[in-house]
Amino acid sequence: MQLRGSKQAAVAGGAVIAALALAACSSSSSSSSSSAPASTSSAPASSSATASTSASGTINAAGSSFQNTFQQAAISAFKSVNSNITVNYDSVGSGTGRSDLYSNTVLFAGSDSPIPASEMSKVPAGKTVLYFPVFIGPITMAYNLPGVTNLKLTPTLIAEIFQGEITSWNNSAIAAVNPGVSLPSTAITVAVRSDSSGTTQNFSLYLTKAAPSVWKLGSASTIKWPSTAHAGAQNTGVASIIKSTPGAIGYVDYTDAKASNLSAALVQNKAGDFVAPSPSGASTDAASATIASDLTFAAADASSAPTAYPISYQSWDLVYSVQPNANDAAMLKAYIGYLLGAGQQLLPSLYYAPLPSSLDQKAVAQLNQITG
C-alpha cells in the first residue's frame, strides 16, 4: 500500500513530533528525577555499624575497576556474615561510577580519585558526599631486561623515561643510579594504558609530586604519552606488552605484575632509599599522607619513612550522607563497616595493602554521619 503524498507528509511529521516529545520528557536532569531508593525498604534498621543488623535488601554499586577484585571478594565473604543484604558491584570505571551516583542509580560509587572540581556542579544540590577509603595499592615499574635484576630508578629518571627523553637503557643517568650493573644498549620501549584508568591518574599524580620540575604531562586518567609509547588495554594488556618486548618498561598494578611474574624496579622514595614494591611499603607510605577532614588524601610520595614505597594509591567508596530511608543507611553502614573492619583481612591475599589503622579508625567513625 502506498501512502499518498499528503499522508506521507503527515506520517513523517507525526514521527518527528513524537520523537521530539519523547526527548523532551526524558532529558530531565538527575536532580528533577525522583530520588527512588536503589533498594527495597523493609523493617527499621539499627543504627549500629555492626554486622548484625536487621536491615535487608540490595545494595547496587559501581565504579573503579581497581577496587573490583576486593569488592567481589568482600561481597562473597559478606554473605556469610549477613545473608540479608546482597551487594552488586559493577566495574565500569571511576568516572561512570561517580556519574551513576549523581543520578542515584547506585548507593555507593568506587572512585580512585576525589570528585574533580569540574564535576562538583553535577552533585545534586544539597547533597554531601562522604569519602570512605577502602585500601591502598602499590603500582610497580615493571620491566623486561634479561640479566638485570634489582633495577633502581629515581622519580626524575621515571619521568624522563615516560616522556621519551631517555631512549636507551645504557644511558649514563640510569647507569649512575645503578653502579656495578651492566646495562644493555637495548632501546627503551615504554608501555602505557590505552584505556583511561585510575592507575594512570595516580601514577601521573605521583610524578607531578615527586618530579615536578621534570614531569610536564599533567595528571589525568588519560595522558598524552609520547607517540613512541606502546599502549595496551587494562593492566593485563600492559603486562603483556612488557612480557613480550625486551627492553620494555611500564606501570602495572602490583596484583597484575605478580600474576604475570614481571620484574619490578626499586624506586627511590623521599628518604632517598630504593624500595621494592610491596603492600607493607604502600601502607607505610599512606600512613604519612595528609588526611583532609573529608578523608581525601593522596598516598603517592607521601612518606619520608625509609621503608615507604612511594608509588602507592588509594581508592574510596563515595556515599551520600543523607540516605532516602533508614534501611538504605543501615545497609550501607553494615557493608562499608565490613569493608573497613573484617574485610581488611582479605586484602593481603589479594596483594593489596590494608588501610593504616589511624585512617581506618577515622573512616569507621565517619560511618555515623550516614543518616536515613
Add this chain to the structure above:
Amino acid sequence: MSATVQADPATPAGSASGLSPRRPLGDRVFQVLALASGLLVLVILVLIAITMSQQSTAWFSSEGWSGIFSIDWDPAHNKFGALAFVYGTVVTSVIAIVIAYPVSMGVGLLLTEVVPRRWSQPIVYVIDLLAVVPSVVWGLWGFLILNPWLQTIYAHIASAVNGIWILGNLFGPLNGNYVSGESFFTAGLVLAIMITPIVTSLSREVMATVPAADKEGAYALGATRWEMIRGVVWPHSQVGIVGATLLGLGRAMGETIAVALVVGASPTIASHLFIPGYTMPSVIALQFGEATVGVFRAALIGMGVLLFVLTIIVNLSARAIVGRNARRMRGTA
C-alpha cells in the same frame, strides 16, 4: 474520512486505499501495527541523535568549532580536539577497503566464473565463517599474535623503504627507526578481514546478475575468459561492487573493540602507517569509563554523534548506489 466512499474505477474493490471504515478490522489492526513498527525505528534513530546531541553541547560551548577540530587531545590539560580521531577513522577504513576491495572482487569472480557450481557453496560457507567470529576475538588475536609478528615485518619494510620518496613517508619509520605493531595499518588489516565476508557476498550477488547472453556473446566474438570478465562482467557489476564496498566501509568505520585493541591508542596525525593511531569508536570505548562528567564526557558523546552522522551518510550513499545498480540490472535482464 468521508462517510460515503466514492466508487473509484481505478482501484479494484477491496484494495488497500486508506483507512476506510469499510475495511475489515483485522486488516486495519495489521496496518496500524505495521506502521507503528516502521515509525518506531524512525523514532529511535531520531531520539538517539537528539539525546546524544543534547549531552554533547558542553563540548561545543567549551571548545568552539576550532577547538573541536583541533589536533590536541589532552584531558590532563582540558584539551579535547577530535581531529586525530577523525583522521584515524578515515585512514584505517580506507586501508580496510583498499585491501578488501580487490580481495572481495577476486573471490566473487572465483565463485561466479572460475569454480564449478558445486564447489561454490563450501567456499561461501568458509567465507561467511569469517563474519561469524566475534569482533573481540579479532581484537585479542590481533593484539596477542598479529601485533608482535607484524612489528618485525614492519621493521624490515621500513628499513627497506626509508628515504624513498612517497613510500618512505607511508611505510617508512617515524623519527629514524620507530615502527610499531600496534598501528594504523594493523587496524586496517584486521578491519579488512572483518569486512571481506559482507563485501564478498554482495559482490557475488551483483556478479551473478550479469546476463548469460552478454557473456556468451563475448565468447562468440572470440574473447578469452579474462577479456570476457574485463569487458562484460566488470562494467555490469562495478557500480554494485563499489556500493558493497561502501557498505563495508560503513561497518569498518564503526568497528570498535577489534580496532581498540590493535590500533595503539595514540592520537596522532602523520602520513606514516606503521605507527600507533586512534579512531573515534576506540577512544569512546577506551576512555568513557573514567571520563570525568563534564567536558570530557561531552566530548566523547559528541564524537559519538559525529560517528553516527558519518556512518549514516556512508550507508545511505552505499544503499543508493547498490539500489540504482539493481534497478539498472533488472531493466536490462
